[in-house]
Amino acid sequence: MIECKDLTKTYGKVKALSNVTYEIKENTITGLIGRNGAGKTTLLKTIAGFYHPSSGEIMVLKENPFNSMKVAANMIFIDDQMKFPPALNLSDILSSAKGFYVNWNEELANRLFQYFGFRPKQSHQKLSKGMKSTFNMIIGLSARCPLTIFDEPTTGMDAAVRKDFYRALLKDYIQYPRTIILSSHLLNEIEDLLENVLLINQGKIQLHMSVSDLREYAIGIRGNENLVENQLIDKEVLYKESIGKDSLYAVIKHDAGEFSVEKLKIKGIEVTSVSTNDLCVYLTSNEKGAIDDVFS
Amino acid sequence: MYLAETKMIDLIKQQFLYKVKANLGFFFSLLAVQSFALLLSVNGIMGMGTGGPYLSINVNAYSNDLIIIFTMVWAFTIAVTLTTKEYRNYDFTFVSNRLTSNLSNILYLGSLALFSSVTAVLTGILLRVILFFSKSDTILSEYYFYISPYELILSIFVITLYILLLSSIGYLAGTIVQLYKPLSVILPVITIGLLIVEGRRLGKISAYEFFVQEPSLFLFTIKTLLVSSILFGCVYLLSNRMEVRK
Amino acid sequence: MILNPDGMKPIYVQLAEWLETEILNETFKEDEKIYSQYQLAEMFNINPATAAKGLNILADEKIVYKKRGLGMFVTKNAKQWILEKRKDQIMKKLVLELVTEAKRLGIEEDELITLIKEGIKHFREESS
Numbered sequence: 001m002i003e004c005k006d007l008t009k010t011y012g013k014v015k016a017l018s019n020v021t022y023e024i025k026e027n028t029i030t031g032l033i034g035r036n037g038a039g040k041t042t043l044l045k046t047i048a049g050f051y052h053p054s055s056g057e058i059m060v061l062k063e064n065p066f067n068s069m070k071v072a073a074n075m076i077f078i079d080d081q082m083k084f085p086p087a088l089n090l091s092d093i094l095s096s097a098k099g100f101y102v103n104w105n106e107e108l109a110n111r112l113f114q115y116f117g118f119r120p121k122q123s124h125q126k127l128s129k130g131m132k133s134t135f136n137m138i139i140g141l142s143a144r145c146p147l148t149i150f151d152e153p154t155t156g157m158d159a160a161v162r163k164d165f166y167r168a169l170l171k172d173y174i175q176y177p178r179t180i181i182l183s184s185h186l187l188n189e190i191e192d193l194l195e196n197v198l199l200i201n202q203g204k205i206q207l208h209m210s211v212s213d214l215r216e217y218a219i220g221i222r223g224n225e226n227l228v229e230n231q232l233i234d235k236e237v238l239y240k241e242s243i244g245k246d247s248l249y250a251v252i253k254h255d256a257g258e259f260s261v262e263k264l265k266i267k268g269i270e271v272t273s274v275s276t277n278d279l280c281v282y283l284t285s286n287e288k289g290a291i292d293d294v295f296s
Numbered sequence: 297m298y299l300a301e302t303k304m305i306d307l308i309k310q311q312f313l314y315k316v317k318a319n320l321g322f323f324f325s326l327l328a329v330q331s332f333a334l335l336l337s338v339n340g341i342m343g344m345g346t347g348g349p350y351l352s353i354n355v356n357a358y359s360n361d362l363i364i365i366f367t368m369v370w371a372f373t374i375a376v377t378l379t380t381k382e383y384r385n386y387d388f389t390f391v392s393n394r395l396t397s398n399l400s401n402i403l404y405l406g407s408l409a410l411f412s413s414v415t416a417v418l419t420g421i422l423l424r425v426i427l428f429f430s431k432s433d434t435i436l437s438e439y440y441f442y443i444s445p446y447e448l449i450l451s452i453f454v455i456t457l458y459i460l461l462l463s464s465i466g467y468l469a470g471t472i473v474q475l476y477k478p479l480s481v482i483l484p485v486i487t488i489g490l491l492i493v494e495g496r497r498l499g500k501i502s503a504y505e506f507f508v509q510e511p512s513l514f515l516f517t518i519k520t521l522l523v524s525s526i527l528f529g530c531v532y533l534l535s536n537r538m539e540v541r542k
Numbered sequence: 543m544i545l546n547p548d549g550m551k552p553i554y555v556q557l558a559e560w561l562e563t564e565i566l567n568e569t570f571k572e573d574e575k576i577y578s579q580y581q582l583a584e585m586f587n588i589n590p591a592t593a594a595k596g597l598n599i600l601a602d603e604k605i606v607y608k609k610r611g612l613g614m615f616v617t618k619n620a621k622q623w624i625l626e627k628r629k630d631q632i633m634k635k636l637v638l639e640l641v642t643e644a645k646r647l648g649i650e651e652d653e654l655i656t657l658i659k660e661g662i663k664h665f666r667e668e669s670s
Contacts, residue, residue, distance in 0.1 A: 029589055050388065050541045061299075067393040067536070073302040081541065082389050083382065085318030092317065099310050100390040102300035146299055167587065174580045174590060192553065195591040212552050212595060266645050 001026035001147065001179045002047060007056035009042055009203075016042040017203045019056070024181065024198075026146070029173060031190055031211075032183035033280050034200035040183045041079070043200065044151050047181070048077045060147065071147075076101070078140035079151035080133055084124045090135065091120035094142075101143040103176075109142035112168065116161070129156030137165055141172050150182045162186075166193050188277040191215075197276070201284040214276050219261070222249040223269035231269065239282040251282055304396060311387060311400035316407075318386065322374055326367070326412055330419045333366035337423055338430075358427060360420035364455055367416045371459045372466035375405055379470030379531075388540045398532050405467065409459040410452075417451050450513075457520040461507070464527035471531045475538070553588060557596030562605065562624045565616055572621075576606055576614045603627075 002024040009017040017039050024030055034040050045051045046058055049065030049072060058065060065071040084093050094113065098104045116134050127135060133156050140148055154162045170193055173180065184190055187197070191211050199207035207214070218238055221228055228248040232240075236253040243249055251274055261271050274282075342357040377383060378401050387397040424441060443451075473480045510516040551559075561576065570576050577585070582593035597614055600606045605624060606614040617623075644654045 028591070045539075045541065048541075049393070051539045052537065067395065069302055069304060069307065069393050069396065072391045072393050073300045073307070077541070083385060084389065085386055087318055087320050096314050096317065097390065099313070102302075103298055170587060170589070171584060174583055192586075192588045192592070195589045210591070211589070212554060212592060215552055266642055268646070 001061065003057075003059040004047075005057045007043075007046065007053050007058055009039075009046060009051065010054045015203050017046070017053075020200075020203070020205050022198060022205055022208050024179065024196075026179045027177040028195045029169075029180045029182065029193060030196045030198055031187065031194040032181055032198050032200065033185075033187050034183075035284055038200045038284070039203040040200055041151055042203075044077070044149050044181065044183060047147075048075060048149055050077070073102070074145055075147040075149065076140055076143045076145040077149045077151065078136050078153055080129070080136070080153075080155045082132075082136050082139075086123070086125055088124070089120065090118055090122045090124060093124060094139070097139050097143060101145060103144035105142050105144055105176075108172065109138055112138045112141065116164075130158060130161065131156075133157050134161055134165070137168075141168060144172075144176050144178065146178050148178055148180045150180070152183055152185070154184065154186065162189065166190060169193065187280055188275060191276050197280075199280055199283065206283055211276065214279065215273065216254060218251050218274045218279055218282075219254045220249060220251050220272040220274045221264060221269050222247065222272070223267075224248070227267055227269055231264065238279070239285075251279070302391070307391060307396045308400045308403065311392060311396060312403050312407075314390070315400060315404045319404075322408070323411075325374075326370055326415065329366050329370045330363055330412075330415060333363040334419050334423060334426075337362045338426060358423065360416070360423060363416050363419050363423070364458070367412050367455075368459055368462045371405070371409060371412060372462045374408060375463040375466030376470035376473075378405070379467060379474055381474065384474075384538075385541050394536050394538065395532065398528070398535065401467070402528050405463040406460060409456045409463060413452050413455040413459055416455055417448060420451075454513075454516070457517060458507075460524050461520045464524040468527045468531050471534050475534060554592050554595035554599065557582065557586065557588075557593060558599040561596065561600060562628075565605065565620055566624055568621070570616045572616050572618050574616050575612070576600075576616060578613050 002022075004023070005021050007017055007020040008015065020039075020043065032040050032044065042051065046053060047060060047065060049060070049068060052066045060068070060071045061074065063070055065075075088096065090113070094109055097109075098106060116131075116138070118131075118135060124132065124135065133153060137150070137153050140150060140153070154165060157165065166189070169180070169182075182190060182194070191197075191214075194211050196210050197207065197214050198205065207217075209217075221231060222243070225242070225246045225248040228250055232250055232252065237250055238253060239249075239251040241249045264271050337358060337360070340356040341359045341362065343354065345352065345354040347353060384397065387400070421443070428436065428441075469483055473483060507516065507519065510519065564570060565576075576597075579590045579594040579597055582588075582596070583590040586593070597606065601608060601614065604617055605620045607617050608614055641654070649657070
């Protein structure tokens with residue numbers, strides 16, 4: 001569905017994306033994870049054909065998405081910057097959307113519309129941030145585009161609405177599979193929903209793997225400082241933190257078969273799994289030190 | 297997964313309908329502009345008088361020109377508005393590419409030109425009606441007062457072309473300014489300069505002579521359509537690489 | 543049943559185990575169709591691909607078999623197989639825990655075997 005090779009995007013001296021290469025298969029849900037400013041939005045807008053690359057190649061549905069009518073007709077991009085003409089109220093917007101999207105499911109749209117408590121004559125501009133995101137989400141789901149892109153769709157949504165959104169997304173995906181890319185900060189909330197994770201850091205792709213693999217990517221070990229340090233020799237250390245007087249917590253890449261968890265337990269070292277959220281934070285941390293340093 | 301296969305014509309039509317629905321406010325501004333122009337026109341554009349001890353004569357001339365000019369300025373403004381970031385992005389919220397966005401804008405401006413031309417001419421008739429009833433104690437020159445249907449249609453046709461021309465100028469101006477922001481100051485300066493040159497007939501080629509003094513209807517039509525097309529074409533060339541939804 | 547996302551076990555493994563339990567409880571009998579990946583996805587609020595992974599574990603262990611275009615079905619004697627597998631696994635796990643703890647407490651191998659023998663003797667005495 002999407003093929004990206006050596007994609008680079010520069011703004012003046014800043015490289016928003018460098019040599020980004022990956023492939024997204026059709027009918028999958030991929031989470032695009034990264035810090036603010038990592039390049040998530042730039043990447044998504046390039047896929048959507050809103051931006052064009054400075055160099056490198058991007059193919060969506062085997063075409064260059066920039067100015068492609070085929071891609072535009074089969075793609076929808078939902079973010080919190082979506083603007084609609086002020087003269088249109090919410091129900092006007094929905095009927096306009098119906099005209100543009102071949103697969104538009106009116107029943108789903110109306111049901112979601114009622115469920116979330118919208119009124120037909122409301123104005124989009126006057127909605128609160130959370131309600132806007134919710135409404136935009138309704139459009140995104142009901143359009144049933146083969147390529148559906150959500151750029152931080154849950155901004156302003158409260159926890160209950162977010163849960164509903166993920167559930168609605170999953171249910172509609174099961175009923176009508178399509179390629180979905182979802183960028184978010186809340187990996188821990190969406191990881192069950194995702195099939196794959198694309199981790200981006202400072203414009204570069206750090207990781208692209210299934211969520212299950214990501215969960216097993218690393219393990220956390222904790223125990224006496226010396227004991228733990230011994231274990232760290234010639235292992236890939238992703239994170240280290242001192243706890244208390246002489247305890248050390250470290251996160252290391254889990255190369256299966258190299259050592260057994262049992263051995264560590266025997267030595268008196270506690271072994272825990274690392275949440276995908278934490279893992280991504282460790283993997284994308286910069287060298288500028290920890291927040292604690294600010295206060296020391 | 298059902299892949300949509302959209303034809304360009306369908307997409308342009310869809311965008312056009314969307315714009316008509318979304319921009320109903322423009323019609324209200326047209327109404328306001330033409331009403332205001334009507335109000336000003338009722339006072340007459342020219343008057344002269346002369347008199348002696350037993351007789352005084354006052355001649356007042358009225359014209360639809362003001363209404364038409366106001367409408368042309370209105371169309372220019374609308375065209376510029378369509379080129380702003382906000383309006384361009386409306387297209388890309390749904391399905392669009394740069395070509396269809398421009399073409400649907402052009403189609404929309406064209407239909408606005410026709411519509412506003414009709415209302416301008418009708419307003420002219422309204423002006424005559426107002427004068428007929430308000431100045432019932434004076435003599436109205438029949439020569440220019442009654443307009444034949446043929447003249448009406450001709451007027452509508454010609455005014456539409458003028459408005460379309462102005463729209464294309466506005467559309468191009470707006471696009472240029474979007475691309476190079478500093479020009480938003482420079483362009484008006486150049487325009488005023490050009491108008492002054494025009495007014496004083498300083499240059500060898502005068503836009504006034506080129507368009508307004510063209511006697512042949514056919515040639516006039518060709519000229520305006522051609523120039524409008526060239527200007528719209530320039531917009532397409534300029535905007536085809538523009539990034540959207542930033 | 544709520545899947546435990548914080549445990550060491552991957553979600554699809556937990557899912558596979560849950561399905562095994564369902565087979566043990568005869569929710570699905572031999573040659574009966576088991577839940578599809580989509581049904582599981584909806585039931586547990588997870589991505590269908592993850593659910594499919596769980597099903598594939600069962601297929602690999604021959605607990606279920608695939609019928610083209612129809613779905614996954616419970617194999618003959620699957621229940622029996624699962625029972626034995628679990629017995630084996632639970633035992634193995636307990637033994638490993640025992641051995642690990644013994645190592646931690648510094649108990650020698652011979653000492654451990656003596657303890658086990660004593661335990662068996664104690665158990666026999668208590669149950670008769």
